[in-house]
Amino acid sequence: MTEEEKLKRFNALIEQDEKIEPKDWMPEAYRKTVLRQMTQHAHSEVIGMQPEGNWVLRAPTLRAKKILLAKIQDEGGHGLYLYSAAETLGMDRSEMIQQLHEGKAKYSHIFNYPTLNWADIGAIGWLVDGAAIVNQVSLQRTSYGPYSRAMVRICKEESFHQRQGYEIMATMMNGTAAQKEMAQDAMNRWWWPSLMMFGPSDKDSWHTQESMQWKIKRASNDDLRQKFIDKTVDQAYVIGLTVPDKDLKFNETSKHWEIGAINWDEFWNVVKGNGLCNHKRMAHHIKYHNEGQWVRQAVLAYSEKINAMQSATSL
Ligand code: 3HC
Numbered sequence: 255m256t257e258e259e260k261l262k263r264f265n266a267l268i269e270q271d272e273k274i275e276p277k278d279w280m281p282e283a284y285r286k287t288v289l290r291q292m293t294q295h296a297h298s299e300v301i302g303m304q305p306e307g308n309w310v311l312r313a314p315t316l317r318a319k320k321i322l323l324a325k326i327q328d329e330g331g332h333g334l335y336l337y338s339a340a341e342t343l344g345m346d347r348s349e350m351i352q353q354l355h356e357g358k359a360k361y362s363h364i365f366n367y368p369t370l371n372w373a374d375i376g377a378i379g380w381l382v383d384g385a386a387i388v389n390q391v392s393l394q395r396t397s398y399g400p401y402s403r404a405m406v407r408i409c410k411e412e413s414f415h416q417r418q419g420y421e422i423m424a425t426m427m428n429g430t431a432a433q434k435e436m437a438q439d440a441m442n443r444w445w446w447p448s449l450m451m452f453g454p455s456d457k458d459s460w461h462t463q464e465s466m467q468w469k470i471k472r473a474s475n476d477d478l479r480q481k482f483i484d485k486t487v488d489q490a491y492v493i494g495l496t497v498p499d500k501d502l503k504f505n506e507t508s509k510h511w512e513i514g515a516i517n518w519d520e521f522w523n524v525v526k527g528n529g530l531c532n533h534k535r536m537a538h539h540i541k542y543h544n545e546g547q548w549v550r551q552a553v554l555a556y557s558e559k560i561n562a563m564q565s566a567t568s569l
Pocket of ligand 1: 290291294295296298299302329332360361362363364382383386389412450451452453454458459460461462465475525
């Protein structure tokens with residue numbers, strides 16, 4: 255097939271909502287941007303374990319500790335699915351990790367905010383995982399096959415993450431005045447950064463147009479953000495939390511909640527590395543990645559030995 259015929263076939267697959275599989279021909283720009291998004295998604299899952307890991311030893315009950323442990327283990331598994339799915343695009347995960355460590359790849363800015371107390375664990379589960387679910391449910395229909403299938407599996411676990419966070423917030427809002435104050439303080443600190451998770455507004459997003467054309471993204475940043483807001487504002491009111499936005503109002507015509515201005519300077523400042531925890535998160539990731547070198551070497555040595563034995567017996 256000529257390059258032109260290959261491109262025609264690729265475009266027809268996208269047009270017909272077919273999945274692009276690893277062995278299919280794809281434009282290099284498509285491969286690059288899907289690889290970019292998947293690796294950054296995988297990095298986010300793994301680095302996202304840090305803020306929550308901080309609270310396993312300080313969980314208020316054994317039940318809370320078990321739930322948090324299960325959630326953190328899920329996130330690690332999500333990272334592994336996504337690294338494996340991303341490797342089908344021709345980059346080894348060691349190279350992906352190196353790009354992360356060299357600042358050439360991003361992870362979600364949200365994980366550069368500190369977790370100050372137990373209410374933050376509730377806010378992360380309810381708001382951060384809640385936002386991730388809205389984004390990831392949409393990504394179940396992404397055009398790249400391995401990414402879409404990884405999303406289907408990940409979304410099954412995310413709803414548990416969101417519910418356990420909401421349960422923590424509801425419990426605290428049913429508690430003492432001090433607990434109510436902690437929950438509201440966490441809401442005030444995590445609400446706006448959670449809205450920023452969906453990325454810059456559509457007019458400032460430099461990938462959205464192409465990603466929508468190639469059906470990598472099935473909805474725009476602003477559309478997904480709005481979906482999350484409409485779902486979450488009511489949940490806040492049900493448990494007595496106040497949304498920290500003096501301009502918030504419900505539009506009876508559009509039936510959407512309208513919000514005040516998002517502080518995009520804060521967003522880009524954190525993305526650019528000036529958040530409260532950027533250095534801490536990266537230093538931690540590099541430290542433990544290096545300390546884990548022996549595990550990776552042992553696993554590789556073992557698999558090479560098994561392969562050698564299998565090929566020897568099959569001769
Ligand atoms: N944090 C850091 N960087 C961000 C960002 C964020 N919240 N939102 C956008 N950016 C970056 C983009 O990566 C891009 O930079 P790049 O060209 O260097 O990659 C730039 O800002 C412009 O943004 P665009 O909107 O044009 O970029 P995308 O089209 O990639 O859209 C996205 C951004 C919506 C985050 C998209 O990449 C996406 O859907 N990614 C998959 C989902 C994901 O990564 N979620 C992160 C959280 S995972 C999570 O929460 C785990 C949960 O279990 C807790």
